[in-house]
Amino acid sequence: MKKLLQIGCLLLLAACGGGSGAISGRAPSNLDNACSILSQRSGYLRAFRAAERKWGVPVHVQMATIYQESKFIADARTPLRYSLGVIPIGRQSSAFGYSQALDATWKEYQQQEGGRRSKRDDIRDATDFMGWYMAETNRSLGISLSDARNQYLAYHDGRSGFRRGTYRAKPWLVRISGEIEARAAMYQQQLVSCR
Numbered sequence: 001m002k003k004l005l006q007i008g009c010l011l012l013l014a015a016c017g018g019g020s021g022a023i024s025g026r027a028p029s030n031l032d033n034a035c036s037i038l039s040q041r042s043g044y045l046r047a048f049r050a051a052e053r054k055w056g057v058p059v060h061v062q063m064a065t066i067y068q069e070s071k072f073i074a075d076a077r078t079p080l081r082y083s084l085g086v087i088p089i090g091r092q093s094s095a096f097g098y099s100q101a102l103d104a105t106w107k108e109y110q111q112q113e114g115g116r117r118s119k120r121d122d123i124r125d126a127t128d129f130m131g132w133y134m135a136e137t138n139r140s141l142g143i144s145l146s147d148a149r150n151q152y153l154a155y156h157d158g159r160s161g162f163r164r165g166t167y168r169a170k171p172w173l174v175r176i177s178g179e180i181e182a183r184a185a186m187y188q189q190q191l192v193s194c195r
Contacts (some may be wrong), residue, residue: 027071034063034187035194037072044072047123055131056138060191061148062127064184065155068176069100074121076100098126109133130155137162148184149177 030036038045048059070076077096094103097120101109109129110118118125134151137143137159143150154162156173167173 025073025075027073031067031071032186034060034190037063038194041072041123043123047127050124051127051131054128055135056145057131057134057151058146058184058188060184060188061134061146061151062130063187064148064180065130065152066098066126067183068152068180069095070098072098074098074123097121098123099130101126101129105133149181152177152180 028037028040045059048062051057051062052059066072074097076098095101096103096106099120101120106120106129109132110116113132114125114128118129120126120129133155134145137151137154138145140159141154141162143154143162145151150162153167153173156177157166157170161167167177
């Protein structure tokens with residue numbers, strides 16, 4: 001009887017343990033509608049607004065960047081690399097979570113701002129990280145916090161890469177940054193009607 005009770009408790013815990021993990025592998029539907037995204041994920045708007053208050057990065061810039069980086073999937077990872085086309089040899093990079101922060105950059109954030117318990121698959125921590133990174137980009141490179149295009153170029157290639165102009169040799173990245181700028185403007189217009 002005791003064994004049966006233990007198994008029952010284990011099954012109950014497993015069923016209840018899904019929480020946010022149950023949706024972590026799925027993107028919200030209708031990613032072209034900011035109001036729809038926010039209505040599907042109740043904690044998102046609070047997280048975006050908290051980062052906006054703390055760091056000054058507008059909600060629409062955060063949303064457009066997260067769209068590009070992870071499509072709002074909490075546990076997003078870069079694709080696996082394969083040897084001989086079939087043997088997995090690891091991921092393309094250590095990027096993980098909503099913000100696709102690399103291990104080294106995330107550790108820097110944890111040491112300077114977020115603390116050891118911050119997690120890349122937590123929307124509050126991911127948006128705080130993004131705000132922290134973009135605010136430092138603003139301070140060191142002078143890129144406006146509202147400039148989704150150039151903030152993304154510096155986010156993707158790093159501040160020193162942006163300073164050297166490494167993105168100029170990547171036409172695909174320049175195109176993507178333009179798409180992010182357009183998405184940020186679209187989200188900004190939509191957010192007015194759903195606040």
